[in-house]
Every structure is written in C-alpha cells, then in structure tokens.
Amino acid sequence: MALTPAAEGNTVDVDTLGRRSLSVGTISRLRRSMRDVEHVISHGSRSLPACAAAQLFSRRRFVYRAIGDAKFYARTPARRARVALYLRKAEAFVALWPGSADALTRRFGVPADRITVIPTGVPAERFPPVDAQRRNDARASLGLDGDARVVSCIGWLDRQKGVHVAINAVASLAEVTLVIAGDGPERAALEQLAADVAPGRVRFLGPVDDSSLVMSASDVFVLASMSEGLPAVLIEAGLTGVPAVTTDVGAVREVIRDDETGIVVPPDDVAALAAGVRRALADRETLAGQLQRHCLDHYEMKVVARAWGALLDDLNR
DSSP: OBSSOOTTOOSSOOOBOOSSTTSHHHHHHHHHHHTTOSOEEEESTTHHHHHHHHTTTSSOOEEEEEOSOGGGSOOSHHHHHHHHHHHTTOSEEEESSHHHHHHHHHHHOOOGGGEEEOOOOBOGGGSOOOOHHHHHHHHHHHTOOTTSEEEEEESOOSGGGTHHHHHHHHHTSTTEEEEEEOOOTTHHHHHHHHHHHSTTSEEEEESOSOHHHHHHTOSEEEEOOSSOSSOHHHHHHHHHTOOEEEESOTTHHHHOOBTTTBEEEOTTOHHHHHHHHHHHHHTHHHHHHHHHHHHHHHTBHHHHHHHHHHHHHHHHO
C-alpha cells in the first residue's frame, strides 16, 4: 500500500491510506493494517516516520528498506537525531549496497548485524535481450533512423539528474542522436538547450509506459546524475543488452565496473561524459555482454526475491 496517492495518478495498483503521509488518519489506517500481516516493509524515507509512529505501543515491528544514499540523509544534527530515533523502531534493515549499510551504521548507529544487503531487483522478462530486428522495430516505433547512433536517457528531468550534461556531451558528438524519456520541471529549459547546442539531434519523448522500448532502440544508455542510490535503470539497460555510461555517484559502481561492464565518469563533466560515450560506442558488444551477465547474476528479480525470502524466514525464526 501507499501512504498517499501519486502526484499524477498511481502507476502501481495499490491501496492508499490518506491524503497526507503523516496525518492522524493515515497513521491510524496504517496501524490497523499492520495488525493483519506478518511483516511490514517500510520502503523509503517518508514511510519511516509513518511506520515508527504506527507501531508505537504495539508489538508489531517493521523492516526498513533504505533506498537512497544514507550519506545524504538528514544533513543537520537535529534531523539525524530524529531519523536515528525512527530507525530504532525497526526490527531489521535492508540496504541496497554495502556502502549504504556502512553509512547506516556510521551515521545513525544501526547495528551492523541487523542490516542485510539486498539490491534492487528487475524482472528479466520485462527487458528481453535486444537483437537487430527488435532494435529496428523499436526505432521505427519511436520514429528514429534505423542506422542512427542512438544514445538514451530515462528519468525525471530535474537538475540533479544531469540531463543538461548529457545534452552538452552529445552536442560534441557528430551524428549521435540523444533520446530523452521522462518529464519534470527542467524540461522546457532542456528543450531550449538542445535546440541551441544540438539542433535536430535531441528527441524528447515525455513520459513513456514501456522503458524497454527506449532501451531496445539505444546503442548506449547514459545516466548523468549528480546523486543516486542503486539505479534500476542501469539494470534495465544491462538486461536489455545495452552498454551504459554513468557518473560515479551512489552505488553505480556496484552495477557498472569501469571498462568491464560499462564506463564510469565524474559527475558534471561534459568532456568526460562525451569521451565515455565514444568508448562505449566503440566497444559496445563486449561491454553489453559483460553487463548483461552481471545483471542476470546479481539483480534479476528471482535472485533478489530469494534473498528477501531468506531474510523474512530468518525473522520468523
């Protein structure tokens, strides 16, 4: 279930508990719901205080799943103290990568033996491996030239996602088309930037229902963010068989090992990103194959589901 409805319509068919995430009514409904289940998984930052409040004076406990980079949680001492108080109400913790687990211990005093590292999972059947026919079909569907060199970005269009860096990088790469899927507050400014520095070579698709279509049309996927956790979109690229160029933020090195499963560059560096795209285009088949094997071994949903099953079995015992 969700605490509140999504801003622009729910994309997942789940019940919502209220209009405000920490209202008395929302917390009361969450508390009643918690009585009927064996385990509650608190997914992300807003659910943490809600679950901590809902389980007060109750024997029901919850598992907190930290989805971002704990180094950036609660930047003031007062906020850190408040988050630490909420975290003490959880019975167990899931971090997406070892660095996040370490930060939970260092910054908030979470006992290391209560943290389990379970990464993001992506179902492989939603991102089947691309072949020549699938790539041509995807490009035709998106109105792209079948012979073009296509680089893609997928995500929320705000400053932190660094799409402006990707646009400027592509501007220096002749005959490369950049496809941008997503929406957000920076879209108008990004469209103007694209018209100024790379006229006719940047396509804005807006929100897309099927990101696998964009991946299948791509020669290279780019993630230019200034901060991240463990981005599922890199795993989606890997399962599809598309090499990735990413900035060195958050847990991206868990997925992208430089010159092995992709290319890693510093954030906010146009020249480095452009050079990374050139390298990925030149060694596309090798990088894509190694990334695909890595994602199937570590991030495919069945692998991740087994890890969750083992954690919940341990808690039951």
